[in-house]
Amino acid sequence: MLPMIAFTLAASAASVTLPPAEPGAKAVLETSPRHGEWADVPGPGGQRIRTWIVYPERKDKAPVVIVLMEIFGLTDWIRAVADLLAGEGFIAVAPDMLSGKGPEGGGSDSLATRDEAVKLVRDLSAEEVVARLDAVRGWAVKQPSASGRSGIIGFCWGGARSFSYALAQPALNAAVVYYGSNPSDAAALAGLKVPILGLYGGDDARVNTSIDPAREAMSKAGRTYEVHLFEGAGHGFLRQQHERDGANRKAAEAAWPRTIKFLREHLRDTRK
Numbered sequence: 001m002l003p004m005i006a007f008t009l010a011a012s013a014a015s016v017t018l019p020p021a022e023p024g025a026k027a028v029l030e031t032s033p034r035h036g037e038w039a040d041v042p043g044p045g046g047q048r049i050r051t052w053i054v055y056p057e058r059k060d061k062a063p064v065v066i067v068l069m070e071i072f073g074l075t076d077w078i079r080a081v082a083d084l085l086a087g088e089g090f091i092a093v094a095p096d097m098l099s100g101k102g103p104e105g106g107g108s109d110s111l112a113t114r115d116e117a118v119k120l121v122r123d124l125s126a127e128e129v130v131a132r133l134d135a136v137r138g139w140a141v142k143q144p145s146a147s148g149r150s151g152i153i154g155f156c157w158g159g160a161r162s163f164s165y166a167l168a169q170p171a172l173n174a175a176v177v178y179y180g181s182n183p184s185d186a187a188a189l190a191g192l193k194v195p196i197l198g199l200y201g202g203d204d205a206r207v208n209t210s211i212d213p214a215r216e217a218m219s220k221a222g223r224t225y226e227v228h229l230f231e232g233a234g235h236g237f238l239r240q241q242h243e244r245d246g247a248n249r250k251a252a253e254a255a256w257p258r259t260i261k262f263l264r265e266h267l268r269d270t271r272k
Helices: 011-017 023-033 076-087 112-120 127-141 157-168 188-189 211-220 247-266
Strands: 035-041 049-055 062-068 091-095 146-155 175-178 197-202 225-230
Touching: 023 076, 035 076, 035 127, 049 076, 049 112, 049 127, 049 146, 062 076, 062 127, 062 157, 076 091, 076 146, 076 197, 091 127, 127 146, 146 157, 146 247, 157 197, 175 247, 188 211, 197 211, 197 247, 211 225
Parallel strands: 062 091, 062 146, 146 175, 175 197, 197 225
Antiparallel strands: 035 049, 049 091
16 A cells, blocks of 8 residues: 655645535635536437536637536536636536436436435446446537547546546546545556546545555556545545544645646646
């Protein structure tokens, strides 16, 4: 296991605006200066995937970043993360992976409780997740203001699927995994072409036991899997920055600047 790192990048967060903790997400959305809108993206089998898209304010074309939800469905917090990514120069697209799964064909916003969302997310097959992400990515990179390069960032359930999608879609240029369990197929991992950034709470053994096998397989094959563990932080530290006596906040301050740096590097976005 890699040693847990100190928060040496915390000071650099001053130049990068952190996503809010969950309680502040709605305020970010209500006060954002950026243009965000809903789109119904054509999906597999004639389905429509309701997707939140936020555009950056820049004069040149921008890379696309898919923002993949937690197991709780598409929430204000995920939409706020997308907004902050747009603030860093990316076209951010956050698909509701529960589109059409709720009552009367609704999505996440049609569900009364998080427990309902969790159940429906767990029922999504791996094949359906990939098909929906392919549809969203294909639509997004064809937007007139898109540069053609694309990445994905996911959290918890979405973090695990971010890694899995990198295996399934070699046209991706980068994938960021926040505290998601890693695939275990060593042969598949050895053939992975997409660079991966993994960001994990130090107190999250359920997830972290999957790090070393993936790291070993990718290292032997010369693949990029950059791993950071943050001491004292728990699962979901970016959303729950107000918890764990400051450790989650410190982890967020270290992880988010690394995220932006990694995406800019691999999506070839030289804008500062």
